Amino acid sequence: xxxxxxxxxxxxxxxxxxxxxxxxxxxxxxxxxxxxxxxxxxxxxxxxxxxxxxxxxxxxxxxxxxxxxxxxxxxxxxxxxxxxxxxxxxxxxxxxxxxxxxxxxxxxxxxxxxxxxxxxxxxxxxxxxxxxxxxxxxxxxxxxxxxxxxxxxxxxxxxxxxxxxxxxxxxxxxxxxxxxxxxxxxxxxxxxxxxxxxxxxxxxxxxxxxxxxxxxxxxxxxxxxxxxxxxxxxxxxxxxxxxxxxxxxxxxxxxxxxxxxxxxxxxxxxxxxxxxxxxxxxxxxxxxxxxxxxxxxxxxxxxxxxxxxxxxxxxxxxxxxxxxxxx
Amino acid sequence: xxxxxxxxxxxxxxxxxxxxxxxxxxxxxxxxxxxxxxxxxxxxxxxxxxxxxxxxxxxxxxxxxxxxxxxxxxxxxxxxxxxxxxxxxxxxxxxxxxxxxxxxxxxxxxxxxxxxxxxxxxxxxxxxxxxxxxxxxxxxxxxxxxxxxxxxxxxxxxxxxxxxxxxxxxxxxxxxxxxxxxxxxxxxxxxxxxxxxxxxxxxxxxxxxxxxxxxxxxxxxxxxxxxxxxxxxxxxxxxxxxxxxxxxxxxxxxxxxxxxxxxxxxxxxxxxxxxxxxxxxxxxxxxxxxxxxxxxxxxxxxxxxxxxxxxxxxxxxxxxxxxxxxx
Numbered sequence: 277x278x279x280x281x282x283x284x285x286x287x288x289x290x291x292x293x294x295x296x297x298x299x300x301x302x303x304x305x306x307x308x309x310x311x312x313x314x315x316x317x318x319x320x321x322x323x324x325x326x327x328x329x330x331x332x333x334x335x336x337x338x339x340x341x342x343x344x345x346x347x348x349x350x351x352x353x354x355x356x357x358x359x360x361x362x363x364x365x366x367x368x369x370x371x372x373x374x375x376x377x378x379x380x381x382x383x384x385x386x387x388x389x390x391x392x393x394x395x396x397x398x399x400x401x402x403x404x405x406x407x408x409x410x411x412x413x414x415x416x417x418x419x420x421x422x423x424x425x426x427x428x429x430x431x432x433x434x435x436x437x438x439x440x441x442x443x444x445x446x447x448x449x450x451x452x453x454x455x456x457x458x459x460x461x462x463x464x465x466x467x468x469x470x471x472x473x474x475x476x477x478x479x480x481x482x483x484x485x486x487x488x489x490x491x492x493x494x495x496x497x498x499x500x501x502x503x504x505x506x507x508x509x510x511x512x513x514x515x516x517x518x519x520x521x522x523x524x525x526x527x528x529x530x531x532x533x534x535x536x537x538x539x540x541x542x543x544x545x546x547x548x549x550x551x552x553x554x555x556x557x558x559x560x561x562x563x564x565x566x567x568x569x570x571x572x573x574x575x576x577x578x579x580x581x582x583x584x585x586x587x588x589x590x591x592x593x594x595x596x597x598x599x600x601x602x603x
Numbered sequence: 604x605x606x607x608x609x610x611x612x613x614x615x616x617x618x619x620x621x622x623x624x625x626x627x628x629x630x631x632x633x634x635x636x637x638x639x640x641x642x643x644x645x646x647x648x649x650x651x652x653x654x655x656x657x658x659x660x661x662x663x664x665x666x667x668x669x670x671x672x673x674x675x676x677x678x679x680x681x682x683x684x685x686x687x688x689x690x691x692x693x694x695x696x697x698x699x700x701x702x703x704x705x706x707x708x709x710x711x712x713x714x715x716x717x718x719x720x721x722x723x724x725x726x727x728x729x730x731x732x733x734x735x736x737x738x739x740x741x742x743x744x745x746x747x748x749x750x751x752x753x754x755x756x757x758x759x760x761x762x763x764x765x766x767x768x769x770x771x772x773x774x775x776x777x778x779x780x781x782x783x784x785x786x787x788x789x790x791x792x793x794x795x796x797x798x799x800x801x802x803x804x805x806x807x808x809x810x811x812x813x814x815x816x817x818x819x820x821x822x823x824x825x826x827x828x829x830x831x832x833x834x835x836x837x838x839x840x841x842x843x844x845x846x847x848x849x850x851x852x853x854x855x856x857x858x859x860x861x862x863x864x865x866x867x868x869x870x871x872x873x874x875x876x877x878x879x880x881x882x883x884x885x886x887x888x889x890x891x892x893x894x895x896x897x898x899x900x901x902x903x904x905x906x907x908x909x910x911x912x913x914x915x916x917x918x919x920x921x922x923x924x925x926x927x928x929x930x
Contacts, residue, residue: 305675
């Protein structure tokens with residue numbers, strides 16, 4: 277890869293300066309002039325660990341690298357700002373391939389109002405993307421951390437869960453698709469390859485006073501545990517209330533697995549899990565619905581610690597042993 | 604690598620919040636409250652491309668990853684702020700090894716007043732570090748870009764050059780060391796493995812009104828070309844004035860190479876190249892000397908374009924064909 281030539285071709289695709297950005301790519305550093313408080317997060321995707329080029333198109337890889345990073349900002353309730361990308365390019369990926377990766381990423385920046393403001397390109401034995409994202413709030417207290425949930429509050433999850441893990445299984449074992457209508461299988465694969473960071477929903481939840489929030493990247497139970505531990509509360513999740521993505525149950529059935537494995541433990545859904553006061557819930561759910569990201573009450577915070585799953589009949593279920601499917 | 608356990612052990616080593624940082628590692632994102640203008644840069648180091656574990660100690664790898672990123676901030680004249688690290692960990696590097704890498708990085712943060720505020724850890728086929736750094740200035744105009752040099756201004760370079768490339772040759776071919784006193788050889792290897800970002804010198808140059816600045820990572824001539832092109836001027840460099848590091852000439856002699864190859868084309872010195880008005884030069888050089896980073900006038904900006912090297916006898920020299928030694 278001719279680094280300078282590739283950088284020049286890439287720069288042609290970048291938007292002009294705007295928003296917080298006073299100077300974009302092309303100098304030693306980008307210059308921004310933020311007002312208020314800043315949230316910053318970093319996420320790296322590595323070929324063979326987080327994706328395979330044999331199953332994911334190049335633009336989807338670029339999309340996912342940015343989406344997973346932005347999901348952390350969504351979980352803070354941040355308004356989107358800038359992104360910076362370190363791209364590791366293997367010898368068998370040519371300049372056009374690099375641009376496909378970056379085009380997938382740029383398409384998402386345009387849709388979400390994010391500015392790609394800089395980055396670095398280097399040779400690498402495998403395709404690698406490390407994405408740093410920056411988001412904003414008027415004051416630091418407006419950001420929603422993990423540690424504010426209190427007993428008695430409701431637990432809300434955005435969108436549907438289990439779909440990304442089912443999509444991964446479909447990508448890895450094509451025969452599983454025969455259990456599903458073609459459009460449902462395609463939808464699940466898309467969930468895996470092109471997750472949608474819930475930036476708008478995160479801001480709605482932050483404005484509505486969510487007391488704790490996290491994105492579900494490691495699986496609902498694993499991330500619920502992080503939230504419970506940071507908040508010093510227990511969480512009770514009602515299995516019957518979970519908004520499980522269409523087709524997930526059929527995939528589990530075909531594999532002879534517990535139908536709750538994927539929604540509870542699969543991970544990579546990049547939905548938001550938030551705690552909020554019961555009296556705020558009605559209006560928040562209506563606003564999320566209006567914003568195009570419906571959310572569901574799936575349980576509540578209780579005194580104590582840890583995460584307990586309650587089955588449809590009210591019995592306690594032990595789901596401590598979920599395996600991480602894809603990290 | 605157990606990501607959560609490693610993160611917990613790493614977090615124990617991080618400083619408490621302070622400076623611009625309202626919330627450090629441990630949530631979905633770090634929170635900062637900047638005032639004024641922000642410069643952000645990203646730099647990635649990949650094993651086998653930028654370093655080898657067979658020649659560089661783990662802590663030096665961590666040091667260099669942060670140092671090369673901070674060098675870009677130094678070239679803006681930024682005051683140091685935060686760093687964020689994406690770490691790719693190969694299967695043969697255990698948790699203690701990861702901590703050695705991070706300890707090298709943390710030692711540099713402490714020395715320079717940088718806060719390691721967040722990051723990501725992932726599996727990777729090779730050791731990989733992508734470092735994002737953030738620096739500050741009161742107003743965006745205080746940052747020094749590449750494009751402001753004007754004909755008649757002086758060209759200044761900090762420190763000494765050629766040492767990093769000579770150090771790389773010494774690391775790759777141990778027999779070369781016999782041409783040098785042991786401490787000189789060790790000093791050159793250190794220049795390669797542990798470059799010192801010129802943050803303080805960069806701020807002195809920015810305050811003194813440097814009109815254009817860049818760090819010398821790609822080699823003096825290559826980076827001078829970037830500055831010349833961005834500024835729309837030509838640059839004339841006097842070969843006889845170059846502050847060539849001790850031992851570089853002996854290495855070149857041993858290899859039968861032109862003694863100017865390493866200082867002009869070797870790269871990785873991470874010194875600063877700046878343009879400034881002749882009337883400002885005297886005081887700036889004195890202040891840099893007092894700050895422990897002497898600088899040297901090596902030429903000037905002239906009408907026209909491109910970079911010309913003038914030999915000791917005043918004749919023009921053609922050094923267009925420098926090979927990049929290590930990128």
